[in-house]
Amino acid sequence: MNKLYKIFFWIFPLIILLNIGAYIAFTITKVWWDLEAEVLTLYIGGPLWIIFLILSIVLIFKKKLIQ
Numbered sequence: 001m002n003k004l005y006k007i008f009f010w011i012f013p014l015i016i017l018l019n020i021g022a023y024i025a026f027t028i029t030k031v032w033w034d035l036e037a038e039v040l041t042l043y044i045g046g047p048l049w050i051i052f053l054i055l056s057i058v059l060i061f062k063k064k065l066i067q
Contacts, residue, residue, distance in 0.1 A: 012052045
């Protein structure tokens with residue numbers, strides 16, 4: 001279970017950073033072939049971010065309840 005927490009809390013900020021990075025790159029360059037990056041960010045990154053946020057809240061509460 002401890003390994004799961006470590007993996008989870010490394011992946012969660014990474015996804016957020018990738019989301020922000022892709023969005024900034026798109027807005028700065030505004031190159032049309034970068035449109036795929038925006039689509040990936042919004043339609044895959046968005047829901048993933050929400051899912052990870054909910055999971056992290058659930059895991060934190062579970063950890064506090066166990067202790």
